[in-house]
Amino acid sequence: MKIAFYGSSILSSYWNGAATYYRGIVRALSGLGHEVTFLEPDAFGRQERRDIDPSAWCRVVVWQPDAQGLEMAVAHAAKADVVIKASGVGVHDDELLDRVMTAARPDALRLFWDVDAPATLHAMATGGERVLAAALPGLDAVLTYGGGPGVVADYTGAGARACLPVYNAVDLDTHHPVAPDPRFAADLAFLGNRLPDRETRVRRFFLEPAAAAPGCRMILGGAGWVQDELPQNVRAIGHVGTADHNAFNVTPRMVLNVNRDSMAERGFSPPTRIFEAAAAGACLITDHWPGIETFFEPGREILVARDGRDVLAMLGQVMPERAADIGARARARIVQDHTYDRRGREVDQILRRLSDRKARERAA
Missing domain, CATH: 3.40.50.2000 (Glycogen Phosphorylase B;)
Structure with missing residues (x-):
């Protein structure tokens, strides 16, 4: 047609x-x-x-x-x-x-x-x-x-x-594991433009845990964020082009997803970056939303946080070996069901x- x-x-x-x-x-x-x-x-x-x-x-x-x-x-x-x-x-x-x-x-x-x-x-x-x-x-x-x-x-x-x-x-030809890139070395990374109906949730799930864990390195990608307004251990890197998404997703210990308010309330709307990160083998933390189990198995293929305290706990508990295991399971699920x-x-x-x-x- x-x-x-x-x-x-x-x-x-x-x-x-x-x-x-x-x-x-x-x-x-x-x-x-x-x-x-x-x-x-x-x-x-x-x-x-x-x-x-x-x-x-x-x-x-x-x-x-x-x-x-x-x-x-x-x-x-x-x-x-x-x-x-x-x-x-x-x-x-x-x-x-x-x-x-x-x-x-x-x-x-x-x-x-x-x-x-x-x-x-x-x-x-x-x-x-x-x-x-x-x-x-x-x-x-x-x-x-x-x-x-x-x-x-x-x-x-x-x-x-x-x-x-x-x-x-996800397109597996485009999104896949690559070698880590020192530019994106961090304990937790989040990629998302600054939007009015997501900013409060980003503060709750990312910036507040970052402030409570000053020893952890954090990366914030996306347009609109101002470095001077962020905790000292958060590094804003601006827009991240598609060509760098694999390295962004594969390098940090964990990658965070934060839905916009409307999508979190409605559920069943996994954003593009969840699938991109999983295809690269990232250990994903996502804020909770209805229907997440339709796409990934919580606890084995993805980590689910209901608030910033959960994110903070995961930063302290999920060490690199477990993070790599979760990322490998997420990628296997992507290959099977979500191409x-x-x-x-x-x-x-x-x-x-x-x-x-x-x-x-x-x-x-």
């Missing part, structure tokens, strides 16, 4: 946590014979901070966020068998959704792919996302980055014909089922 995929960016991970997810899904779909055109705006300085160049597995169209650029981007929808508008493109989101779905051929699949369903559903429940809410009944389905049963129920309750989670995963090849097959089956349903409905 020819797929027109409208998203934030597949070329740059700068302020764009969905980049790895897009790359994994699109590359897997290409391997199954689909022709994907990914359309992303030239916005937020991402084109100046590309992690990858356009590849044979995806045609990338970068459009200018003005009237002429929007018109050019929308025109691609009319050529596609599947039109996908992702959440969080960042510019002209409402107009883009309305126009690409209108431009799509009558026989084309129309899909909304939500890479932040908890935030989108909260906005809809409080009077926002009106264009999306009005469009839901006319779409063939909503796909979501995660969210579990609660997200499915809320989307179908809001009028979606179907809501189908496509969980995160993008597997997710790609799931999406391929979804597209074929929806296409068959649409053909039957048009013939009736």
